[in-house]
Amino acid sequence: MAASTRTSLAALTLGSFLALGATGAAAQAVDCMAAPPADQDLTLVAAYAASPPAVDETAFTMEVENILANTYGGDLVQYRPVYWTEHKICGAGTNQEGEKQVMGRWAESWTEAPDGKSWQFKLRRGIKSFRGNEMTCADYQWTWARGFDMKAVRFFFSKVLLIEKAEDVTCPDPYTVQFKIKDRNPLFLQLLAMNYYGGPFDSTEAKKHATTADPWAKEWLKTNTAGFGPYHMEKHVPGEELILVRNPGFSPRPAVGRVIIKIVPDSATRLALLKRGQVDYAMRLRQREYNEIEKDANLQVAFHPANFIPYFGPVQTNPIMAKPKVRQALAWAMPYQDILNKVYFGRGDLIRSITPKIYPNSTEEFWPYREDLAKAKQVLAEAGYPNGFEMTISYDKAISEMEEVCTLVKSNLEKIGIKVQLQGLPSAVYSDTKFQRKQMAHCDNFQWPWVADTGYTAWVYLTHPEVNVMNAVKNDDPELNKLTEMMFVTAFGPERLKMDRRIQQRVGEDVPWIFLVNPGWREAMKKGWEGFTWYPDNNVHFERLYKKGT
Amino acid sequence: MADLTLDLPRRTATTDFVAFARGRPGFLFGLAVVALSVLLAVFGPLIGPYPTETALPGQPLQPPSWRHPMGTDVSNMDILSRVIAAPRIDLTIALVSTAIAFVVGVLLGVVSGFFGGGRGVPRLMSEGIMRGADIIQAFPVFIFALALVGFRGPGTENVVAALAFLNVPYFLRITRGAVLQVRERPFVEAQRCAGNSELRIAFVHVMPNALTPPLANLSPTIGFSILLTSGLSFVGAGVPVPTPEWGSMIAIGASNMMTGQWWTALFPGLVLGLTILGYALVGDGLKEYLDPVNKR
Numbered sequence: 001m002a003a004s005t006r007t008s009l010a011a012l013t014l015g016s017f018l019a020l021g022a023t024g025a026a027a028q029a030v031d032c033m034a035a036p037p038a039d040q041d042l043t044l045v046a047a048y049a050a051s052p053p054a055v056d057e058t059a060f061t062m063e064v065e066n067i068l069a070n071t072y073g074g075d076l077v078q079y080r081p082v083y084w085t086e087h088k089i090c091g092a093g094t095n096q097e098g099e100k101q102v103m104g105r106w107a108e109s110w111t112e113a114p115d116g117k118s119w120q121f122k123l124r125r126g127i128k129s130f131r132g133n134e135m136t137c138a139d140y141q142w143t144w145a146r147g148f149d150m151k152a153v154r155f156f157f158s159k160v161l162l163i164e165k166a167e168d169v170t171c172p173d174p175y176t177v178q179f180k181i182k183d184r185n186p187l188f189l190q191l192l193a194m195n196y197y198g199g200p201f202d203s204t205e206a207k208k209h210a211t212t213a214d215p216w217a218k219e220w221l222k223t224n225t226a227g228f229g230p231y232h233m234e235k236h237v238p239g240e241e242l243i244l245v246r247n248p249g250f251s252p253r254p255a256v257g258r259v260i261i262k263i264v265p266d267s268a269t270r271l272a273l274l275k276r277g278q279v280d281y282a283m284r285l286r287q288r289e290y291n292e293i294e295k296d297a298n299l300q301v302a303f304h305p306a307n308f309i310p311y312f313g314p315v316q317t318n319p320i321m322a323k324p325k326v327r328q329a330l331a332w333a334m335p336y337q338d339i340l341n342k343v344y345f346g347r348g349d350l351i352r353s354i355t356p357k358i359y360p361n362s363t364e365e366f367w368p369y370r371e372d373l374a375k376a377k378q379v380l381a382e383a384g385y386p387n388g389f390e391m392t393i394s395y396d397k398a399i400s401e402m403e404e405v406c407t408l409v410k411s412n413l414e415k416i417g418i419k420v421q422l423q424g425l426p427s428a429v430y431s432d433t434k435f436q437r438k439q440m441a442h443c444d445n446f447q448w449p450w451v452a453d454t455g456y457t458a459w460v461y462l463t464h465p466e467v468n469v470m471n472a473v474k475n476d477d478p479e480l481n482k483l484t485e486m487m488f489v490t491a492f493g494p495e496r497l498k499m500d501r502r503i504q505q506r507v508g509e510d511v512p513w514i515f516l517v518n519p520g521w522r523e524a525m526k527k528g529w530e531g532f533t534w535y536p537d538n539n540v541h542f543e544r545l546y547k548k549g550t
Numbered sequence: 551m552a553d554l555t556l557d558l559p560r561r562t563a564t565t566d567f568v569a570f571a572r573g574r575p576g577f578l579f580g581l582a583v584v585a586l587s588v589l590l591a592v593f594g595p596l597i598g599p600y601p602t603e604t605a606l607p608g609q610p611l612q613p614p615s616w617r618h619p620m621g622t623d624v625s626n627m628d629i630l631s632r633v634i635a636a637p638r639i640d641l642t643i644a645l646v647s648t649a650i651a652f653v654v655g656v657l658l659g660v661v662s663g664f665f666g667g668g669r670g671v672p673r674l675m676s677e678g679i680m681r682g683a684d685i686i687q688a689f690p691v692f693i694f695a696l697a698l699v700g701f702r703g704p705g706t707e708n709v710v711a712a713l714a715f716l717n718v719p720y721f722l723r724i725t726r727g728a729v730l731q732v733r734e735r736p737f738v739e740a741q742r743c744a745g746n747s748e749l750r751i752a753f754v755h756v757m758p759n760a761l762t763p764p765l766a767n768l769s770p771t772i773g774f775s776i777l778l779t780s781g782l783s784f785v786g787a788g789v790p791v792p793t794p795e796w797g798s799m800i801a802i803g804a805s806n807m808m809t810g811q812w813w814t815a816l817f818p819g820l821v822l823g824l825t826i827l828g829y830a831l832v833g834d835g836l837k838e839y840l841d842p843v844n845k846r
Contacts, residue, residue, distance in 0.1 A: 268804070268807065268808040269808075271809070275808075286805075288611070292808075292809045292810070335605075338605065341609065342605065342610045342624070342626055343624075397786045400624075400802075400805065404624050406791075407605065408625060410792065411604045414603075422791055422792065423790060424704070424790060426786075
């Protein structure tokens with residue numbers, strides 16, 4: 001098998017080329033893959049907004065993703081961190097094209113079959129779980145068989161990876177994992193790099209907790225971890241506390257040996273704890289709280305431009321929202337600048353494409369919408385609603401920034417005759433009604449495409465509503481569906497770039513989502529902590545942190 | 551024989567009331583607050599200097615100034631305009647829910663009190679009513695209100711329904727207590743001798759004589775309902791944002807206290823506190839004023 005070198009340099013955008021130049025120069029000064037100091041044994045106290053409802057792929061919240069990323073550590077390969085000079089921080093090199101974005105994690109090397117329908121990964125020797133069991137291909141086979149049975153996130157990944165069944169994951173020898181896939185898949189490695197849900201499990205340990213009725217230890221794994229990642233969950237008291245301890249077998253050895261996570265639902269209280277020095281890290285604060293932290297000499301905010309896509313979503317199960325002209329009118333009526341200035345205090349970027357700005361090929365040229373109420377009113381009249389209509393906009397009450405966004409949106413929509421009722425819902429109810437497509441429209445910020453590719457992003461969020469639960473607006477555009485399918489099997493190059501741009505253009509024409517503001521990745525910590533690395537999952541990866549000068 | 555006439559001042563209900571109020575500054579203060587809240591409920595949304603549900607241009611969270619005496623909130627809405635518009639929703643919810651609870655509670659209280667000592671179906675009915683009230687009152691009021699609103703979903707109508715439901719046992723018990731006393735008076739027996747039916751005696755003769763305690767409790771109940779409405783909105787189960795409502799304004803503003811924007815929660819909180827105090831003082835005063843023993 002020949003090593004895969006299919007990346008097309010011709011397809012690199014000017015933006016990514018410039019970023020590469022910048023990162024390349026600085027990479028000499030900062031080694032983003034350097035191991036944390038071996039002589040540090042630190043305890044980090046964190047304040048989270050909520051407990052993870054489960055530590056398995058049965059629940060989907062920011063906290064679940066965070067704990068899974070820190071305990072299971074991800075899949076065979078990972079995004080390659082590069083140094084972003086303008087923000088003085090390491091981050092996944094998502095601006096690079098194709099396979100250049102990734103490097104090995106558990107795999108030391110890999111090869112793709114010439115026909116592209118099979119991949120082989122050689123595992124590093126000596127990868128140990130917290131229980132001391134060595135990772136072998138058998139763990140991968142068990143993990144994938146479980147994933148197919150669970151029919152959750154790993155199963156979803158199997159669809160985009162083009163793995164058809166559990167039997168397509170085989171073990172030529174204990175340290176080689178082989179995948180047979182349906183067709184050549186240019187995104188195979190990037191998808192694996194972001195597969196944080198559902199293992200890989202230490203199957204030796206997990207099987208001890210399996211029963212005849214529960215052969216995949218689903219119940220036990222809801223509240224316990226059995227991974228090879230940097231941390232092991234030692235204690236979990238829902239709503240109160242969670243403790244992670246270092247996996248002694250993880251290499252390179254994390255400097256943080258213990259993470260104590262306190263559950264503090266109110267963001268102002270998390271801020272207060274951080275300011276008083278009672279916690280080292282506070283998760284999920286609001287922009288004005290980050291601004292406050294920046295003024296404090298003892299605290300710091302790590303920032304990296306990220307892949308968030310806060311959006312206004314007209315749900316097309318509603319006949320009014322199903323009309324493209326209505327959606328265009330709404331897009332002309334959004335208070336973009338007000339949201340940027342009032343909710344995010346001018347920090348962040350206005351989003352003008354389905355493809356985040358830091359991802360390859362992102363372009364703003366197909367998103368013409370700016371705040372223009374006269375134009376909005378005119379398009380609304382063309383849509384058949386000169387006097388507006390009544391509308392309910394839902395949002396997750398736990399995310400105060402979304403409440404503020406919704407309030408500003410309501411202000412503007414009422415100016416064009418749309419009578420708006422805001423509906424703040426508890427997180428669980430919001431999530432439930434959103435994914436069941438029972439809302440009329442929503443303000444949402446829980447979307448960040450893990451894979452730096454337009455085809456993937458559009459596929460997940462805006463196509464194939466019959467299989468894609470994340471397509472919460474029920475967009476079903478045959479052209480978009482077809483384009484995303486083709487991008488999964490088209491190699492990087494001019495043809496794929498053409499499809500990439502057409503998807504962005506189509507989204508601008510049809511307006512299934514109305515893009516708002518990307519505030520970027522912001523994390524608040526005490527001064528002295530170093531080693532922040534941004535990955536497209538937007539989690540703090542504790543294994544990379546250390547303290548300066550101790 | 552000389553014509554003996556006494557030049558006594560004419561006593562009317564109004565002069566009695568004025569004389570009563572004059573010596574009670576707390577009651578007068580309460581009356582002023584109640585009057586002001588009613589005026590604001592009617593005219594509040596019309597007299598505010600800025601729109602109450604529309605974000606103003608410019609930066610949010612402006613501190614108090616001549617332009618915005620109470621500052622602006624996270625969406626750059628003028629807090630003063632919203633504070634004076636809020637009684638429209640808070641008072642409407644409190645008045646409507648208290649009125650419903652008063653009517654239902656008094657009727658059930660009369661039935662329960664008047665027929666309580668009897669036999670057969672009336673007694674069973676009376677017992678049933680009281681046990682129902684026991685069940686409702688066994689739960690903490692706020693938690694029960696939260697559960698009711700949670701069950702039916704947030705919204706003004708649902709808050710009114712929940713508050714009315716929760717206040718019914720309160721009026722029921724007060725009325726029942728009064729009816730139990732009144733029904734033992736000789737005039738009730740006289741009505742029976744005159745051939746009046748039990749139902750007529752209960753609702754035409756006993757009920758009017760048992761109304762003083764529930765009437766005196768109307769005002770504090772309205773105050774309590776305002777507090778409960780604000781509490782529900784504070785936890786997100788009440789009136790949807792951005793409707794001007796004191797509880798939701800405090801909730802929106804509370805998280806800004808840590809970042810130094812104290813005005814966002816302070817002013818709505820202050821006004822809410824003063825309003826509840828006003829209604830409580832009026833309730834206390836009325837209780838005293840309507841008590842025949844005190845009148846003597």
